[in-house]
Amino acid sequence: MTDQHQGQCVICAERPVWADRLICTACYGGLRDDLTVCAGAYAWLGECMLALPPSWRTSTIRSNEVEAAAPMPLGLVDARARIADTLLFWVRAAMEIRAGRGGPPTPTVAGCTWWLRRQLHWIVRNRAVETLARDLHDLRRDAQRSAPWDRVRRDLPTRCPRCWRLSLTWYQGDDWITCRSDDCGRLLSFPRVRRAVNDWARLRLEHFAKETISA
Numbered sequence: 001m002t003d004q005h006q007g008q009c010v011i012c013a014e015r016p017v018w019a020d021r022l023i024c025t026a027c028y029g030g031l032r033d034d035l036t037v038c039a040g041a042y043a044w045l046g047e048c049m050l051a052l053p054p055s056w057r058t059s060t061i062r063s064n065e066v067e068a069a070a071p072m073p074l075g076l077v078d079a080r081a082r083i084a085d086t087l088l089f090w091v092r093a094a095m096e097i098r099a100g101r102g103g104p105p106t107p108t109v110a111g112c113t114w115w116l117r118r119q120l121h122w123i124v125r126n127r128a129v130e131t132l133a134r135d136l137h138d139l140r141r142d143a144q145r146s147a148p149w150d151r152v153r154r155d156l157p158t159r160c161p162r163c164w165r166l167s168l169t170w171y172q173g174d175d176w177i178t179c180r181s182d183d184c185g186r187l188l189s190f191p192r193v194r195r196a197v198n199d200w201a202r203l204r205l206e207h208f209a210k211e212t213i214s215a
């Protein structure tokens with residue numbers, strides 16, 4: 001380090017460095033954490049892709065425009081690919097900086113993560129750590145945005161207008177309502193669900209009126 005901020009962490013630019021490293025202890029912990037979270041997010045995004053409702057998985061053309069309204073979750077696919085590409089990029093970069101050291105046992109995301117964690121002790125003494133930290137932070141943020149793992153979920157006390165089960169849920173951030181039923185899995189717009197609730201309320205009222213009159 002030759003700049004005027006000598007002795008200051010290159011990541012947070014706030015705290016003093018940890019001994020002869022370029023970063024502070026807090027940022028070292030954060031870096032290790034981001035690396036682990038990225039590997040976990042990769043697996044999580046894969047699970048989310050498998051768990052997509054049937055209406056995303058089939059190629060059937062439906063006549064009901066309402067159910068076709070939900071967009072394909074391309075963000076999931078992109079965020080997942082970016083994690084794999086970035087980790088592989090950093091493995092290659094680290095192998096170039098420290099030639100002759102050998103790389104990860106397997107070129108998988110899990111293998112790359114495990115290997116990079118074992119290289120951190122010298123990476124934190126190299127200027128590249130600044131960019132690596134930023135990359136990992138961005139990956140983590142993008143993954144969290146495309147498939148939040150602590151997502152708020154609200155189950156609706158309303159029957160699905162298609163399968164008639166009590167399986168409607170709104171997930172935070174969605175512009176639609178999802179039917180959780182495996183063999184239905186419809187994605188419904190808010191007006192569609194509202195209409196279903198009104199229809200149901202009207203039927204109940206009519207039924208109630210009929211019962212009262214005949215009593």
Ligand SMILES: [Zn+2]
Pocket residue numbers: 009010011012013014015023024025026027028
């Ligand atoms: Zn720091």
Ligand SMILES: [Zn+2]
Pocket residue numbers: 160161162163164165167179180181184185186
């Ligand atoms: Zn349904």
